[in-house]
Amino acid sequence: MAPHSVVHSNFDVDYVITYRFADTSNVEARDGFTTLMQALARVGLATEVRNGDNCSLLVFVKVGSEKRFAQEVYRSRVKDWLHGVRAAEPARETQNTLEGQSLTEAEKFRIIHHLITSPREEGGAGIIPKEGQWKNVESVFPLHDHTFNKEWIKKWSTMTFLKVEDLDEIRDRFGEKIAYYFAFTQSYFSFLIFPAAFGFAAWVILGYFSPVYAVVNGLWCVTFVEYWKRQEIDLGVRWGVKGVAAIQEKRREFKHEKEVKDPVTGETVQIFPATKRLGRQLLQIPFALLAALALGTLIATCFGIEIFLSEVYNGPGQSLLVFLPTGLLTTLVPTLTTMLTSIATRLNDYENWETSENYESALTQKIFVLNFITSYLPIFLTAFVYVPFGSLVVPYLDVFNLTARPFAKDEKQLRTPQSGFVINPSRLRKQVIYFTVTAQIVNFALETIVPYLKRRGFSKYQEMKSERAAKKGGASSGVTIDDLPEEAEFLKRVRKEAELDVYDVATDLREMVVQFGYLSLFSVVWPLTPVSFIVNNWVELRSDAVKICVEMQRPTPLRADSIGPWLDSLEFLAWLGSITTAALAYLFSNDGLGPDGTPASIKGWALLLTIFFSEHVYFLVRWGIRLAVSKIDSPGMEKERAERFMVRKRYLQDALGHDVVDVPPSHTEEKITRASLEEDARQSSLRTTGPQDHFWSRQRSWEESAKVGASLIEKMAPKESKKQQ
Numbered sequence: 001m002a003p004h005s006v007v008h009s010n011f012d013v014d015y016v017i018t019y020r021f022a023d024t025s026n027v028e029a030r031d032g033f034t035t036l037m038q039a040l041a042r043v044g045l046a047t048e049v050r051n052g053d054n055c056s057l058l059v060f061v062k063v064g065s066e067k068r069f070a071q072e073v074y075r076s077r078v079k080d081w082l083h084g085v086r087a088a089e090p091a092r093e094t095q096n097t098l099e100g101q102s103l104t105e106a107e108k109f110r111i112i113h114h115l116i117t118s119p120r121e122e123g124g125a126g127i128i129p130k131e132g133q134w135k136n137v138e139s140v141f142p143l144h145d146h147t148f149n150k151e152w153i154k155k156w157s158t159m160t161f162l163k164v165e166d167l168d169e170i171r172d173r174f175g176e177k178i179a180y181y182f183a184f185t186q187s188y189f190s191f192l193i194f195p196a197a198f199g200f201a202a203w204v205i206l207g208y209f210s211p212v213y214a215v216v217n218g219l220w221c222v223t224f225v226e227y228w229k230r231q232e233i234d235l236g237v238r239w240g241v242k243g244v245a246a247i248q249e250k251r252r253e254f255k256h257e258k259e260v261k262d263p264v265t266g267e268t269v270q271i272f273p274a275t276k277r278l279g280r281q282l283l284q285i286p287f288a289l290l291a292a293l294a295l296g297t298l299i300a301t302c303f304g305i306e307i308f309l310s311e312v313y314n315g316p317g318q319s320l321l322v323f324l325p326t327g328l329l330t331t332l333v334p335t336l337t338t339m340l341t342s343i344a345t346r347l348n349d350y351e352n353w354e355t356s357e358n359y360e361s362a363l364t365q366k367i368f369v370l371n372f373i374t375s376y377l378p379i380f381l382t383a384f385v386y387v388p389f390g391s392l393v394v395p396y397l398d399v400f401n402l403t404a405r406p407f408a409k410d411e412k413q414l415r416t417p418q419s420g421f422v423i424n425p426s427r428l429r430k431q432v433i434y435f436t437v438t439a440q441i442v443n444f445a446l447e448t449i450v451p452y453l454k455r456r457g458f459s460k461y462q463e464m465k466s467e468r469a470a471k472k473g474g475a476s477s478g479v480t481i482d483d484l485p486e487e488a489e490f491l492k493r494v495r496k497e498a499e500l501d502v503y504d505v506a507t508d509l510r511e512m513v514v515q516f517g518y519l520s521l522f523s524v525v526w527p528l529t530p531v532s533f534i535v536n537n538w539v540e541l542r543s544d545a546v547k548i549c550v551e552m553q554r555p556t557p558l559r560a561d562s563i564g565p566w567l568d569s570l571e572f573l574a575w576l577g578s579i580t581t582a583a584l585a586y587l588f589s590n591d592g593l594g595p596d597g598t599p600a601s602i603k604g605w606a607l608l609l610t611i612f613f614s615e616h617v618y619f620l621v622r623w624g625i626r627l628a629v630s631k632i633d634s635p636g637m638e639k640e641r642a643e644r645f646m647v648r649k650r651y652l653q654d655a656l657g658h659d660v661v662d663v664p665p666s667h668t669e670e671k672i673t674r675a676s677l678e679e680d681a682r683q684s685s686l687r688t689t690g691p692q693d694h695f696w697s698r699q700r701s702w703e704e705s706a707k708v709g710a711s712l713i714e715k716m717a718p719k720e721s722k723k724q725q
Contacts, residue, residue: 006631013143014108016061016141016498017059017137018139019033019059019136020138021033021055036059039126039447044062044115044127056138060430072114074654075123078090105172106172106175109556109557131252139553141498141556141697143554144554145173149549152549153545167179167183174557175557175558175559177559178558180235183235184563188516192533192534199531200531211589212266214585219621221516225571233634247376248355249356253354254449266575277351282349284366286349287343290343291369295336303386306326312413337374350368361564368513376433376517379521383587387427387428412697428697431526448543448551451501498553511540512537512540517577518533520577521576524581524585578617581614
């Protein structure tokens with residue numbers, strides 16, 4: 001094997017299990033490890049053990065019994081067929097199943113992970129990291145294919161648009177759930193070309209708060225959401241996962257209240273009353289109010305302080321004090337959000353969802369409430385409080401003079417004006433620019449650059465620590481001292497991967513959905529918003545690929561047939577955008593100056609009529625687009641129809657024979673002779689015949705019927721048609 005291949009070889013390892021025993025007695029650690037080995041061997045997996053670091057072992061896992069693994073693949077595909085995910089029944093022989101449809105790397109890793117983690121009653125080892133008897137099992141993860149990763153990053157760095165084959169490659173390597181994220185981001189990026197071009201033209205020609213841009217942007221938002229719905233279906237058919245959400249596994253944490261007999265299958269099933277869960281779900285209402293009150297109070301307070309320091313206070317240190325609200329938000333909002341997220345998680349646990357799919361969907365909806373408040377509330381306060389009511393609110397902001405009192409020379413510098421206050425008309429635009437440009441750059445740095453620097457710094461610290469130990473006469477590394485030379489590089493790489501974080505695709509999806517919200521809700525304020533996003537998303541696609549390959553453990557492939565509840569969030573933001581965009585376009589219809597801090601110029605009936613009209617136009621356009629999309633054929637729908645037709649045809653041929661679609665057999669070889677006529681007469685005399693028998697005995701075959709019909713046509717045809725012949 002070439003040296004380069006040795007460095008990047010995974011030695012046929014499929015999964016790595018980290019077993020850490022720092023806080024466990026030796027006897028308990030040995031017994032737990034023996035149980036782990038037995039559980040893996042029981043499901044046909046081979047193992048090898050090597051040193052980890054900091055009182056840990058690395059258990060390398062691969063398929064040990066090919067026969068057992070083939071049976072597991074067959075079982076998985078039959079389950080798909082029974083739930084309607086696969087159109088055709090897989091071959092009954094397990095080997096024929098594998099030969100008929102090749103096994104992708106993602107499917108292989110998914111099934112092995114199922115063998116490791118699924119309960120024993122379902123044929124698995126039942127190993128769940130950090131739970132119960134497996135508390136010493138820290139993580140279970142597949143190894144990166146570094147050769148593929150380098151080629152993938154290099155290829156993407158030179159491409160502008162991803163082809164469907166590139167998405168297929170991601171699906172084959174990382175599973176459908178991650179592939180759907182990249183497909184969504186790529187579709188979103190491609191769709192942004194039009195609003196970016198139109199937004200730039202609107203910025204040059206139409207200016208800010210253009211009603212024309214508002215209409216076009218609203219149409220674009222609803223079109224994109226409806227297009228993506230169809231795209232999800234097409235990809236689901238292409239990847240063979242349409243309807244896979246119906247295959248749901250029970251959560252281990254699910255607690256049933258009673259067992260009943262299924263009237264259809266006759267099986268005993270465990271249930272939790274839906275009415276009781278609904279009662280627990282109603283707790284979401286006080287949770288949403290609590291989140292809105294806590295985060296809203298914090299953000300509104302910092303907003304008021306910022307207004308006071310930047311537009312009221314004129315004493316020493318103003319240029320520095322204006323950063324105080326930003327510091328408070330940066331410090332307190334993440335802390336408060338973490339606390340509320342913990343409450344949301346506990347509330348989700350209390351709702352006692354039966355399947356992981358339902359659990360994640362419910363948690364996503366709760367987290368979206370928090371993201372909505374933290375992401376959009378500051379702009380809502382500026383647009384719908386500061387701009388229309390600034391002159392009424394500012395006199396009450398002197399309550400915040402405590403923030404600047406230590407720096408003020410006299411009371412005049414802290415006194416709010418009781419009249420004549422003029423709002424800053426560009427404040428809203430600057431705020432939108434911050435969230436759509438500056439915040440995107442900061443988020444990219446925190447997501448990609450900072451983790452890279454931390455990882456490099458930690459690695460450098462470990463090297464310095466080893467060098468100091470070596471200078472003092474100790475071993476350079478207690479972990480690697482027993483490594484074989486041919487395994488040293490491989491084990492070093494595995495130990496680094498074991499220290500990496502676990503990738504969560506929901507985090508990246510949330511970023512894209514929140515970004516779509518800025519575009520839908522507030523881009524009318526600054527038409528260059530889509531230009532900023534199209535640049536950001538080109539970088540985001542590549543940086544996320546690098547993050548998966550370098551900064552995170554290789555994710556376990558998971559199946560999905562959509563982006564899940566985030567699609568509902570997109571629809572909600574598109575609908576809300578039709579309202580906020582119309583309201584902003586009306587409020588700033590006077591050359592973009594707005595109400596100037598006084599609500600006297602706002603006509604309530606006109607504002608409500610504008611919102612009402614815009615919302616109903618949104619519903620009408622959405623209905624029209626859905627109708628148009630349903631009439632348009634697509635490769636995915638064609639493939640689905642073709643698969644269904646082939647299944648029906650195969651079953652029909654199996655039931656009736658392979659000649660069911662051929663021309664009926666000919667009877668021209670049967671000649672009418674005297675012997676045949678005598679035989680017919682003899683047969684007629686042997687049985688009682690009626691009029692119906694005589695009726696059906698005049699024409700013996702389809703050929704005779706065709707000849708009789710042709711002669712009748714000849715006799716009955718009009719004279720004009722005979723002349724034409």
